[in-house]
Amino acid sequence: MTNPTALELIARSNRLGADPKNTNYAGGNTSAKGTEIDPVTGETVDLLWVKGSGGDLGTLTEPGLAVLRLDRMRALANVYPGLDREDEMVAALDYTLHGKGGAAPSIDTPMHGLVDAAHVDHLHPDAGIAIATAADGEALTGTIFGGRVVWVPWRRPGFQLGLDIAAIKDANPEAIGCILGGHGITAWGDTSEACEANSLWIIETATGYIAEHSTTEPFGALLDGFGPLTEAERQAKAVALAPTLRGLVSTDSAKVGHFTDAPEVLDFLSRAEHPRLAALGTSCPDHFLRTKVKPMLLDLPAGASIEDSIARLQELHEAYRADYQGYYDRNAVAGSPAIRGADPLIVLIPGVGMFSYGANKQTARVAGEFYLNAVNVMRGAEGLSSYAPIDEAEKFKIEYWALEEAKLQRMPTPKPLATRVALVTGAASGIGKAIATRLAAEGACVVIADLDLAKAQAAAAEIGNEDVAIGVQANVTDEAQVQASVDAAVLAFGGLDLVVNNAGLSLSKSLLETTVADWDLQHNVMAKGSFLVSRAAARVLIDQKLGGDIIYISSKNSVFAGPNNIAYSATKADQAHQVRLLAAELGEYGVKVNGINPDGVVRGSGIFAGGWGAKRAAVYGVKEDDLGKYYAQRTLLKREVLPENVANAVFVLCTSDLSHTTGLHIPVDAGVAAAFLR
Numbered sequence: 001m002t003n004p005t006a007l008e009l010i011a012r013s014n015r016l017g018a019d020p021k022n023t024n025y026a027g028g029n030t031s032a033k034g035t036e037i038d039p040v041t042g043e044t045v046d047l048l049w050v051k052g053s054g055g056d057l058g059t060l061t062e063p064g065l066a067v068l069r070l071d072r073m074r075a076l077a078n079v080y081p082g083l084d085r086e087d088e089m090v091a092a093l094d095y096t097l098h099g100k101g102g103a104a105p106s107i108d109t110p111m112h113g114l115v116d117a118a119h120v121d122h123l124h125p126d127a128g129i130a131i132a133t134a135a136d137g138e139a140l141t142g143t144i145f146g147g148r149v150v151w152v153p154w155r156r157p158g159f160q161l162g163l164d165i166a167a168i169k170d171a172n173p174e175a176i177g178c179i180l181g182g183h184g185i186t187a188w189g190d191t192s193e194a195c196e197a198n199s200l201w202i203i204e205t206a207t208g209y210i211a212e213h214s215t216t217e218p219f220g221a222l223l224d225g226f227g228p229l230t231e232a233e234r235q236a237k238a239v240a241l242a243p244t245l246r247g248l249v250s251t252d253s254a255k256v257g258h259f260t261d262a263p264e265v266l267d268f269l270s271r272a273e274h275p276r277l278a279a280l281g282t283s284c285p286d287h288f289l290r291t292k293v294k295p296m297l298l299d300l301p302a303g304a305s306i307e308d309s310i311a312r313l314q315e316l317h318e319a320y321r322a323d324y325q326g327y328y329d330r331n332a333v334a335g336s337p338a339i340r341g342a343d344p345l346i347v348l349i350p351g352v353g354m355f356s357y358g359a360n361k362q363t364a365r366v367a368g369e370f371y372l373n374a375v376n377v378m379r380g381a382e383g384l385s386s387y388a389p390i391d392e393a394e395k396f397k398i399e400y401w402a403l404e405e406a407k408l409q410r411m412p413t414p415k416p417l418a419t420r421v422a423l424v425t426g427a428a429s430g431i432g433k434a435i436a437t438r439l440a441a442e443g444a445c446v447v448i449a450d451l452d453l454a455k456a457q458a459a460a461a462e463i464g465n466e467d468v469a470i471g472v473q474a475n476v477t478d479e480a481q482v483q484a485s486v487d488a489a490v491l492a493f494g495g496l497d498l499v500v501n502n503a504g505l506s507l508s509k510s511l512l513e514t515t516v517a518d519w520d521l522q523h524n525v526m527a528k529g530s531f532l533v534s535r536a537a538a539r540v541l542i543d544q545k546l547g548g549d550i551i552y553i554s555s556k557n558s559v560f561a562g563p564n565n566i567a568y569s570a571t572k573a574d575q576a577h578q579v580r581l582l583a584a585e586l587g588e589y590g591v592k593v594n595g596i597n598p599d600g601v602v603r604g605s606g607i608f609a610g611g612w613g614a615k616r617a618a619v620y621g622v623k624e625d626d627l628g629k630y631y632a633q634r635t636l637l638k639r640e641v642l643p644e645n646v647a648n649a650v651f652v653l654c655t656s657d658l659s660h661t662t663g664l665h666i667p668v669d670a671g672v673a674a675a676f677l678r
Ligand SMILES: NC(=O)c1ccc[n+]([C@@H]2O[C@H](COP(=O)([O-])OP(=O)(O)OC[C@H]3O[C@@H](n4cnc5c(N)ncnc54)[C@H](O)[C@@H]3O)[C@@H](O)[C@H]2O)c1
Pocket: 425, 426, 427, 428, 429, 430, 431, 432, 449, 450, 451, 452, 474, 475, 476, 477, 501, 502, 503, 504, 505, 506, 525, 529, 553, 554, 555, 556, 597, 598, 599, 600, 601, 602, 604, 605, 606, 607, 608
């Protein structure tokens, strides 16, 4: 049974974390001190419950809490060897855990344990960080809070910061909390309610003071030519720049992207002070670990052409990398972790919006959210004073902290298709859905394109949330709709890597029965549709310069000649030859083009369920339900072919194991000698 003190803490944390004004995503931590009976001695022990490393306050549950013995945690102060060895205290915390200890204690644990209050909240509210990063933050803290909130000069989180805050609380018995210079706020209370009220009072008082006392234009006057483009123009320019940008920011390691044209970003980029402020970078440790010390800013007006913008972004990217290398070289000392990649994670485009990048979509999206937090912080700080983030040496000490490095080293190895963005046509059903499901399970972000939007979205929702899969409407016979689905992939995930031409349908008719409409429909969906998709996708793949895969779900019927199949088999043969033609044409861009020849995939297939199966069953004189088994008996392996078997082949083609294979067709038919390739 959960201890009531812990329950109360979880409820408070969830309430605080639910409002983004109180703290950034996964930012901050909370704690409570209480008692429990020690199962070993039967006596009462004092415990500290504190949000563990990682996780978000808004969704905190019991397993997210670390549980420590308060007396032992506080006794660490007696053996604390001093600032230069404070990192050793992190390992020492393991000796103060109660029972199995719950979640791993975070670096902020000493602050919670050492401060002499039953309940403590440490938060990263934009309004609080605005005061914390104002050049005269200390004086402002006095003016705004009149002694109820005390200023604590910047110090990297750790044992010493915990001791500092504890001492400041002791010296200021009337204080309810403090502003942590360059960083955030900490509040305390004797009860959970009092602590929560104190946190909220600090945030509301800071917000109110900024609203009342800020200058009217904290980011300066409007810059001629830097105002927002129309929404349609913004989208079009973002789509046109995204592939090149993704290629650039993936120079050291491949990344997924996120785009936003939030009004706060567009306003920031339209004002005179934005170049100076962007160059100062972010301040709160949480912010710049995700956004890198500073963003890359396109220094051209909103109306700059795509060609000029791309040329300038390429120059700026070179300069960004040199600047980041300089920052690393200036600050690294013997024993610093190796440089982690010099590419920007935030790219700002005046008039258009912001791209943010990460090793997966969630990380990329959160990086963008954090830069929005930073824009709010800068607006508040500039409105009252001037924005003065912590200096680069301190940023470096956080970014290349041995403890941060250890955290990164503990991260699980990425899945084989992590950072890759896939577009699968006709993926709301059958084979396409199985392919999309498999690619997502292997770490890819997936765009499901199909005729019916609701069905595409439902299939995406089955696979995962919008960080993993989205559904878009696209009739592959329609050039504009195909382009729109590729654009949607680029806007949702920053680019495109894996394209699967799967959409299809089948009408089993003899030559004499086949109408012109039958012929056109099948050729439009399969031959023309996959040409349109490959062409729209290839433009992105070529601009990205990251290679990629185009895979055609062709058919055994592309090589096998059977009755009643003229239109279908002819268009499948067309698709099969597109594989060879495009493999030849796109090889120089590192793009592999391969095909898969399935046969007899009855289960889950809309093609079979929609009449084709009944007709085939009639042709072979078996019951429709037995068609899968009937096909299996025709194969060399006597196995029924399932959608998952086709999906497996797609996955293998996309992995680095087949990095040297292009122009190939893989039969997935359980062995049909008449369809052997030669
Ligand atoms: N099932 C088999 O035995 C088999 C064998 C060989 C090849 N194939 C091929 O595999 C692919 C998938 O077939 P399946 O069996 O999963 O069928 P399915 O009917 O279950 O799935 C096909 C999907 O394509 C979509 N689609 C149809 N026309 C479209 C268009 N114009 N634009 C966008 N989407 C469209 C449909 O809405 C459907 O969701 C097809 O190309 C098919 O020819 C299937």
